[in-house]
Amino acid sequence: MSEIVxxxxxxxxxxxxxxxxxxxxxxxxxxxxxILVYLVGTQEVLDTELAxxxxxxxxxxxxxxxxxxxxxxxxxxxxxxxKDSSIVVxxxxxxxxxxxxxxxxxxxxxxxxxxxxxxxxIKGVERAPLAPVIPTAKGVSLLIDCGANVDARPDHLxxxxxxxxxxxxxxxxxxxxxxxxxNIGAEEDKGNALVKETFPLLKACxxxxxxxxxxxxxxxxxxxxxxxxxxxxxxxxxxxxEGVGKVLLSELKNGLMSSFRGKLGGLLIKPVLKKSMKKxxxxxxxxxxxxxxxxLVVKTHGSATHKEVTTSIIQCVSxxxxxxxxxxxxxxxxxx
Amino acid sequence: MSEIVxxxxxxxxxxxxxxxxxxxxxxxxxxxxxILVYLVGTQEVLDTELAxxxxxxxxxxxxxxxxxxxxxxxxxxxxxxxKDSSIVVxxxxxxxxxxxxxxxxxxxxxxxxxxxxxxxxIKGVERAPLAPVIPTAKGVSLLIDCGANVDARPDHLxxxxxxxxxxxxxxxxxxxxxxxxxNIGAEEDKGNALVKETFPLLKACxxxxxxxxxxxxxxxxxxxxxxxxxxxxxxxxxxxxEGVGKVLLSELKNGLMSSFRGKLGGLLIKPVLKKSMKKxxxxxxxxxxxxxxxxLVVKTHGSATHKEVTTSIIQCVSxxxxxxxxxxxxxxxxxx
Numbered sequence: 001m002s003e004i005v006x007x008x009x010x011x012x013x014x015x016x017x018x019x020x021x022x023x024x025x026x027x028x029x030x031x032x033x034x035i036l037v038y039l040v041g042t043q044e045v046l047d048t049e050l051a052x053x054x055x056x057x058x059x060x061x062x063x064x065x066x067x068x069x070x071x072x073x074x075x076x077x078x079x080x081x082x083k084d085s086s087i088v089v090x091x092x093x094x095x096x097x098x099x100x101x102x103x104x105x106x107x108x109x110x111x112x113x114x115x116x117x118x119x120x121x122i123k124g125v126e127r128a129p130l131a132p133v134i135p136t137a138k139g140v141s142l143l144i145d146c147g148a149n150v151d152a153r154p155d156h157l158x159x160x161x162x163x164x165x166x167x168x169x170x171x172x173x174x175x176x177x178x179x180x181x182x183n184i185g186a187e188e189d190k191g192n193a194l195v196k197e198t199f200p201l202l203k204a205c206x207x208x209x210x211x212x213x214x215x216x217x218x219x220x221x222x223x224x225x226x227x228x229x230x231x232x233x234x235x236x237x238x239x240x241x242e243g244v245g246k247v248l249l250s251e252l253k254n255g256l257m258s259s260f261r262g263k264l265g266g267l268l269i270k271p272v273l274k275k276s277m278k279k280x281x282x283x284x285x286x287x288x289x290x291x292x293x294x295x296l297v298v299k300t301h302g303s304a305t306h307k308e309v310t311t312s313i314i315q316c317v318s319x320x321x322x323x324x325x326x327x328x329x330x331x332x333x334x335x336x
Numbered sequence: 337m338s339e340i341v342x343x344x345x346x347x348x349x350x351x352x353x354x355x356x357x358x359x360x361x362x363x364x365x366x367x368x369x370x371i372l373v374y375l376v377g378t379q380e381v382l383d384t385e386l387a388x389x390x391x392x393x394x395x396x397x398x399x400x401x402x403x404x405x406x407x408x409x410x411x412x413x414x415x416x417x418x419k420d421s422s423i424v425v426x427x428x429x430x431x432x433x434x435x436x437x438x439x440x441x442x443x444x445x446x447x448x449x450x451x452x453x454x455x456x457x458i459k460g461v462e463r464a465p466l467a468p469v470i471p472t473a474k475g476v477s478l479l480i481d482c483g484a485n486v487d488a489r490p491d492h493l494x495x496x497x498x499x500x501x502x503x504x505x506x507x508x509x510x511x512x513x514x515x516x517x518x519n520i521g522a523e524e525d526k527g528n529a530l531v532k533e534t535f536p537l538l539k540a541c542x543x544x545x546x547x548x549x550x551x552x553x554x555x556x557x558x559x560x561x562x563x564x565x566x567x568x569x570x571x572x573x574x575x576x577x578e579g580v581g582k583v584l585l586s587e588l589k590n591g592l593m594s595s596f597r598g599k600l601g602g603l604l605i606k607p608v609l610k611k612s613m614k615k616x617x618x619x620x621x622x623x624x625x626x627x628x629x630x631x632l633v634v635k636t637h638g639s640a641t642h643k644e645v646t647t648s649i650i651q652c653v654s655x656x657x658x659x660x661x662x663x664x665x666x667x668x669x670x671x672x
Contacts, residue, residue, distance in 0.1 A: 150528040192486040217575035220583035239552035247556035255612030265604025276591030
């Protein structure tokens with residue numbers, strides 16, 4: 001059997017907590033026998049929910065916490081004050097080595113701040129970027145950084161490019177991933193001050209496959225495997241992707257429901273629609289890793305259902321097996 | 337009859353020039369009897385193309401130019417050197433008062449640079465933003481700035497908010513338009529340095545209807561009428577919108593063609609699909625105005641076909657009729 005991976009799961013975070021989160025954790029241990037889950041939350045809630053399922057009891061440990069960090073709370077304050085929140089307790093399980101990873105659908109800000117403050121960055125890593133895997137026409141790409149840590153410097157972006165390459169190559173399995181910098185034109189002289197400064201640094205990196213600029217219009221086509229960007233622009237790109245996808249699909253559905261002919265056609269195309277749109281559904285991809293920390297911290301969508309939670313937990317296995325953090329440490333240290 | 341509007345049209349710019357551009361110009365004068373077109377391009381090309389159509393001859397004037405600015409040329413250099421290019425000649429027609437507006441599907445960079453250098457900004461306007469109208473689930477919104485003039489200051493963004501409000505209210509007809517600033521979270525303390533500095537300035541503006549931050553995910557839903565942003569982020573949002581829409585529709589089409597059942601369903605839903613997706617097609621909206629100049633400059637998509645060119649030309653009528661530039665001058669001057 002492969003190595004055991006221990007994952008702390010925040011049972012209290014996200015729109016569908018605790019029901020969907022706990023179901024997702026149960027499914028994960030039922031699907032993979034090398035996963036141990038440490039479920040963090042209000043003891044009574046955990047007990048009530050877990051009683052609904054059948055699963056190997058020795059593979060889910062409950063860890064009691066008494067507080068919950070709400071999405072609207074200022075992150076730094078929340079992490080400092082709510083020492084017994086599910087996020088802080090879960091992150092501490094990674095910090096003290098009890099767990100390899102922490103998965104949460106809770107407050108992005110608190111997870112990002114807590115990840116850096118509690119788990120801590122790998123030596124040499126200056127910023128821990130949030131790097132979601134997004135679906136494209138050709139497969140998937142990594143958008144790095146989409147976090148809350150805006151106004152990055154060029155050397156941060158160079159580290160993102162390296163960490164992103166390691167992740168895509170070893171966790172997603174893309175050989176020699178194409179790295180591009182998010183820009184507003186294809187030419188080298190285009191862009192804002194940050195992009196213009198970063199471009200030659202990336203071009204000079206011997207250990208990444210830098211292919212130049214990428215315009216946002218070519219992201220969904222799959223024109224690069226790792227898209228390096230400052231967090232504000234990355235966040236805009238990511239959320240635009242989600243928003244446009246949602247609106248277009250809902251317009252299509254409304255259109256189909258507006259006439260008999262549409263309804264009939266809709267019934268016929270349902271399996272095809274489901275199949276071709278499946279890859280654009282968040283649950284298939286799990287959460288976004290926060291790269292460069294001393295443990296793995298994964299942020300799943302606030303709207304995550306059990307399926308995405310399960311995928312996010314299982315994702316932690318290849319992260320550990322492929323020794324991503326060791327690889328990041330080696331690569332960053334060599335180049336500093 | 338309403339006032340005559342004179343529009344210079346770049347017959348040589350864009351992927352489908354000259355054929356589609358010239359057809360679009362002919363359609364515009366055939367559709368509206370208050371439009372005069374000044375068609376700028378290689379004389380021989382203009383003559384050959386125009387000979388194909390029937391239209392009131394006195395409503396299209398040809399203006400010979402001998403050079404063409406290519407998309408890949410560095411804009412500043414191109415505008416300076418190619419004095420007899422269709423873009424420079426067309427912009428000069430606006431500068432010298434021969435025309436009210438200039439429409440081009442050519443190099444964005446050259447149009448933006450030329451618009452500012454040749455036509456010039458209205459007194460008090462610090463930057464001329466490119467402001468495309470984008471389709472949403474509720475109608476349309478204005479995304480301002482999506483241009484090439486990146487790294488804006490907070491006072492630039494305040495001017496964008498004012499100019500955008502005037503355009504939405506008077507050209508698009510949205511009463512008291514909701515103005516939001518593009519951000520990575522809904523809370524006032526979220527964002528990069530620029531957004532944090534701009535937020536209170538917008539909040540303090542008595543002459544706009546500022547509603548706070550908007551996340552990119554809510555743009556397609558139509559959560560604001562005027563979305564104020566720095567050009568880099570705006571460009572990313574706009575191009576992401578275009579790219580995701582294109583990929584999702586093509587995935588859907590491929591899916592439908594992959595089975596007999598899909599093909600049959602596809603035939604049934606075709607009218608519905610066409611109708612519900614029609615609003616997301618660029619040709620319905622025409623080009624993006626470059627606001628704050630002493631004349632109107634409109635940039636249409638590089639891939640514009642005749643229909644979008646026609647829409648872009650017709651758009652110039654309400655811009656002139658509603659005296660947008662006079663309104664911008666008044667509003668900016670009062671507040672400076």
